[in-house]
Amino acid sequence: MAELAQTEQRVLPAPAVEAASKVYLEDLAKGIGAARTVDLTKIYGRDFVAPESALTQQARSLASGLGGYQQYLTAAQAATGPQAYQQYMSPYQQSVIDTTLGQYDIQAQKGLPGLAAQAISQGAYGGGREGVQRAEYQTQSDLNRALLQAQLQQQGYGQAQQLAQQQYSQQMGLAQASPSLLGGQIAGLSTLGAGETSQQQALLEAQRQLAQQQAYQPLNVAERYGAGIQPLISGQLGSQTFSSTVTPTPSPLQNILSIGGTLASIYGRRY
Numbered sequence: 001m002a003e004l005a006q007t008e009q010r011v012l013p014a015p016a017v018e019a020a021s022k023v024y025l026e027d028l029a030k031g032i033g034a035a036r037t038v039d040l041t042k043i044y045g046r047d048f049v050a051p052e053s054a055l056t057q058q059a060r061s062l063a064s065g066l067g068g069y070q071q072y073l074t075a076a077q078a079a080t081g082p083q084a085y086q087q088y089m090s091p092y093q094q095s096v097i098d099t100t101l102g103q104y105d106i107q108a109q110k111g112l113p114g115l116a117a118q119a120i121s122q123g124a125y126g127g128g129r130e131g132v133q134r135a136e137y138q139t140q141s142d143l144n145r146a147l148l149q150a151q152l153q154q155q156g157y158g159q160a161q162q163l164a165q166q167q168y169s170q171q172m173g174l175a176q177a178s179p180s181l182l183g184g185q186i187a188g189l190s191t192l193g194a195g196e197t198s199q200q201q202a203l204l205e206a207q208r209q210l211a212q213q214q215a216y217q218p219l220n221v222a223e224r225y226g227a228g229i230q231p232l233i234s235g236q237l238g239s240q241t242f243s244s245t246v247t248p249t250p251s252p253l254q255n256i257l258s259i260g261g262t263l264a265s266i267y268g269r270r271y
Helices: 015-036 054-078 084-088 093-109 112-121 128-235 252-270
Strands: 006-012 240-246
Touching: 015 128, 054 128, 084 128, 093 128
Parallel strands: none
Antiparallel strands: 006 240
16 A cells, blocks of 8 residues: 655745734734724814914904094085185184284375365365365275275185195095005004914924824834835744655554545546
8 A cells, every 4th residue: 555645835924924923913903993082173173273363353343444534525525615714714804804904994094184285385174175085085995995805805815715625635545545555554453364274284284294193103113114024024034944755654544534435436437
């Protein structure tokens, strides 16, 4: 009877590689378990969104005042129109006119004695010639007085018109300057607020990334460790080969089965 021989050959990784693979699988399981328990709201939630800067809020509150120029337009409109000058007339104008005309009347009366003296010297005192001279003098005096009064009134009117025009120009200038100045202030506050928010967001982003790294650190470490030992596992560097031959002692049953297998093989080839 031929001897039955059984050969077993196993290719085993080096002990260091096998130990490293075991550590990797354990660390990977732990890392996956830790990653499953991560609360994403603590990494991507509102806590990591920078709030609006107080400067930006101040700029928004000032924006409501951009329409404040309307009051200057209203004041400018009040300084226009045919009757607008009246509110700019000097309250002392009539007193000035009355005083000036009073002084004029005094000076005009001082000219009458001169006419009487002239008539006396000419021997016409009390005559018609003196009366004509007095009438002409009074007429010219009254004309001059009216002209003086008109000049004073025109002067007051001109000054009032000039003041009204100045008021109009000033109010229009304020209407134009108001939104420009306020807009510049708002722009400045908005720029500063945006810079402040950007800096705060950068700090929060750094904190978020740190929280993310801490949350996934076990898994990331395991993956990097696995990437490092992958070439060792794939290439079986340092593997060991074990071969062994086992010759068992056949039992009666094995002999019968062997003979039956041989016969089956013979009959199989024939049919």
